[in-house]
Amino acid sequence: MGDRPAFSNLMKEIKTGKFVFTGELEPTKMVDISEIIHSAEAMKEYVVAANVTDGPQGMAYINSLIPSYLVQEKVGLETVYQMTVRDRNRIALFGDILAAACVGIKNVLALTGDHSALGDNPGAKSVYDLDSTQFVYLLGKMIDENTDIYGNEIETGKVEMNVGIAANPNASPREAEILKVGRKVAVGADYIQTQTAFDIDDAKDFIKELSRYNCPILLGLFPLKNYGIASYFDKFIPGVSVPEDLLKNLKHVKKNIKDKKERKVKIDEINLEFFVPFIREIKKSTAAAGIHCMAVHYERLFEPLLKEFR
Amino acid sequence: MIITKLKDIDEIYEMIKPYSKILIAGCDGCCQPPRSINEAKVLGQMLELKSKMNGKKLTWKAMTVLRQCDDRIAGSTVRPYLDEYEAIVSLACGLGVSMLNRIFEDTLTFPAQDSMFGASENHGDNRYEQYCDTCGECLLGETAGICPVASCAKGLHNGPCGGQVDGFCEVGGYKYPCAWIQIYERLKKFNRLDLFNKFRPPKDYRLMTSPGHLELIQEYTNAIEEEEVEK
Ligand code: SF4
Ligand code: SF4
Numbered sequence A: 001m002g003d004r005p006a007f008s009n010l011m012k013e014i015k016t017g018k019f020v021f022t023g024e025l026e027p028t029k030m031v032d033i034s035e036i037i038h039s040a041e042a043m044k045e046y047v048v049a050a051n052v053t054d055g056p057q058g059m060a061y062i063n064s065l066i067p068s069y070l071v072q073e074k075v076g077l078e079t080v081y082q083m084t085v086r087d088r089n090r091i092a093l094f095g096d097i098l099a100a101a102c103v104g105i106k107n108v109l110a111l112t113g114d115h116s117a118l119g120d121n122p123g124a125k126s127v128y129d130l131d132s133t134q135f136v137y138l139l140g141k142m143i144d145e146n147t148d149i150y151g152n153e154i155e156t157g158k159v160e161m162n163v164g165i166a167a168n169p170n171a172s173p174r175e176a177e178i179l180k181v182g183r184k185v186a187v188g189a190d191y192i193q194t195q196t197a198f199d200i201d202d203a204k205d206f207i208k209e210l211s212r213y214n215c216p217i218l219l220g221l222f223p224l225k226n227y228g229i230a231s232y233f234d235k236f237i238p239g240v241s242v243p244e245d246l247l248k249n250l251k252h253v254k255k256n257i258k259d260k261k262e263r264k265v266k267i268d269e270i271n272l273e274f275f276v277p278f279i280r281e282i283k284k285s286t287a288a289a290g291i292h293c294m295a296v297h298y299e300r301l302f303e304p305l306l307k308e309f310r
Numbered sequence B: 001m002i003i004t005k006l007k008d009i010d011e012i013y014e015m016i017k018p019y020s021k022i023l024i025a026g027c028d029g030c031c032q033p034p035r036s037i038n039e040a041k042v043l044g045q046m047l048e049l050k051s052k053m054n055g056k057k058l059t060w061k062a063m064t065v066l067r068q069c070d071d072r073i074a075g076s077t078v079r080p081y082l083d084e085y086e087a088i089v090s091l092a093c094g095l096g097v098s099m100l101n102r103i104f105e106d107t108l109t110f111p112a113q114d115s116m117f118g119a120s121e122n123h124g125d126n127r128y129e130q131y132c133d134t135c136g137e138c139l140l141g142e143t144a145g146i147c148p149v150a151s152c153a154k155g156l157h158n159g160p161c162g163g164q165v166d167g168f169c170e171v172g173g174y175k176y177p178c179a180w181i182q183i184y185e186r187l188k189k190f191n192r193l194d195l196f197n198k199f200r201p202p203k204d205y206r207l208m209t210s211p212g213h214l215e216l217i218q219e220y221t222n223a224i225e226e227e228e229v230e231k
Helices: A009-015 A033-042 A066-077 A090-102 A132-144 A175-189 A200-213 A225-236 A244-256 A259-283 A301-310 B009-016 B038-051 B070-085 B096-103 B177-191 B193-197 B215-230
Strands: A020-027 A049-052 A078-083 A106-112 A162-167 A191-196 A217-221 A289-293 B002-006 B021-027 B059-066 B087-090 B109-111 B115-116 B119-124 B126-131
Touching: A009 A020, A009 A078, A009 A191, A009 A217, A020 A033, A020 A301, A033 A049, A033 A066, A033 A301, A049 A066, A066 A078, A066 A259, A078 A090, A090 A132, A132 A162, A132 A175, A162 A175, A162 A244, A162 B002, A175 A200, A175 B087, A175 B177, A191 A200, A200 A259, A217 A259, A217 B119, A225 A244, A244 A259, A259 A301, A289 A301, B009 B109, B021 B038, B021 B070, B021 B096, B038 B059, B059 B126, B070 B096, B096 B109, B177 B193, B177 B215
Parallel strands: A020 A049, A020 A289, A049 A078, A078 A106, A106 A162, A162 A191, A191 A217, A217 A289, B021 B059, B021 B087, B087 B109
Antiparallel strands: B002 B115, B119 B126
16 A cells, blocks of 8 residues: 555654554443543543554444544544454445544554454354455545445545554464465555564564565554453463563562552553563664554553653 | 254254154254164154153154155155154254255144254364355365365454464364464465465355355256256
C-alpha cells in the first residue's frame, strides 16, 4: 500500500517519523463505561491513540464502537477501533465501518479474534465469513475505492481510516507468521501492531524480519501490574513466557511487602527497570515506529515509563 | 462416511413415548460406528425396558437397510413393515432419517443418533478425520491438499491466525494441529510457498448454502444409467 493518506493522528505522527506510543482500553460486560473514560483520561497525555478491544478471549462484552466513539468525544483521545471478524459477516463489518466513519473514527485494527469457544458464551456460532486478511481487503475497497466488496458504491461521504493489523512475535514457526503478515500488508495495511514481547533480542529479530515490508511497526509491551497478572500471563497465555527474573521480583513484592503504597512503588520500580531500557533499545536500534503499551488498569505507569521518550 | 453418535436413551424414549409399536431401522451404509441389525436390536431392548419402567408396553421390530439415504433401497426395504408400526426410529445419519420421512409421508421417523461430520478413516492414527466440509469451491490445489475450510477451526482462507502455538490450534486446548501450519510446512517441503503467500479473496458462501442442489448429481446418474442401458 503506502500511498494511502494518513487520516489519523496516529498515522500522521508515524509518518513524521516520531516514535509513537499507543495505549489500550478494555471495555467489558458494562453499560456504564465511566471506568473506561477515566482510564482514557489518565493516559491521554502520554499516548497518541488508544486501542479499544473487541471481546478479547472470545468474551461477550460491550461492542467496541460506542466506547471508541465516546472516548474520542468525551476525552479527546483518538481511538483505534479494534474489530474482529469472529462475530460479523461482511455485511455487518461493512455496516460497522460506515458507522465508525460516520462518528469520526480514524483507525481500525483488523483482527481474526479469539474463537468464541474460548469465551464465556462458548456455544455461540463463530462467523469468520471473512478472515482478517479479507477484512483488510474489504477495508481497502471502502477506503481507496469507496465501495463495498462487490463494488457497490458508498453513496455519501468517505471512509477515511487507517488500517492496522496484528503480528505475533511469539509465533513459531516464525516464517509462517512473517509471510502471513506480508500477505496482509500487500492487501492494504497501513501499520503493524505486535502482540506482547518480553524478550528483547527476539523482539529485535522480529522487527528486523518484518521491516522488509516497509510498513510501520508498533511493538506491543505489557507492563505487569502485579504478580498475579504476571503469573497468569506466564502460565495461561500460550506462547508467552514472562522472564524469570521479572516473575521472581514481582513474587518477592507480593510476599514481603505488606504496605499497599510501598508495594505499588516497588512494583512500578520493577516494571520501569525492565521496560525503560527495553523501550530505549527498541527505539535506538530497530526500525519500530513506536510502542503499543497494553498497561490496562495500570495507567499510573505511563508518566514514569514514557517521560524520557516524549 | 458419516460419523454419528447415539443419542441418550431418555431423549429417544421421549420421542417415541406416544407410540406403542415402533420399527427400528439400522443402516448398513457408511455411518460410523456401524449401526446395523445388532445395534437396532439392542436399542429395541433398551426402549422396551425404559417403557416398562414407565408402565408402558412397547412392541418393536428391528431390521436394517442397505443404505437409508437411497430412496429406492430404503423404500423397498422398509415399506413392507409400515402397516404394522406407528413410527420408525432410524439408526442412520441425518440423511437416512430425512430420507425415510420424505418417502413415507404418512409415518414419522425419529433420529436415534446425532450426526457429526463426514469423515475419512485414518487407520494409521486410529482416527476419523473431517478432511472436507463440501464447500463447493475446492482450495486443496493451493493448500497442499490440506483443507483450510474443514481442518482450520475458523475456516480461514488466509491463515494461520494468531491463535496457533507451536503448530497447535487454540480451539480444543492446543491438542489438535493448526491446519495452516500443516499447510505451510507441506507447501514449504514442495518449495511452493508462492501458494502460501497468495491472497485468497472472500469466498462465495452461496456455494455452501443449504439446501444443496442434488438434482444436478441425479442428472449425472440418470445419464450414466441411460448410457449403460443403451449398451
Ligand atoms: S476446500 Fe475443503 S471443504 Fe472445500 S471442497 Fe475442498 S476439501 Fe472440501
Ligand atoms: S490456530 Fe490454525 S487451525 Fe486453529 S483457528 Fe487458527 S489458523 Fe485455524
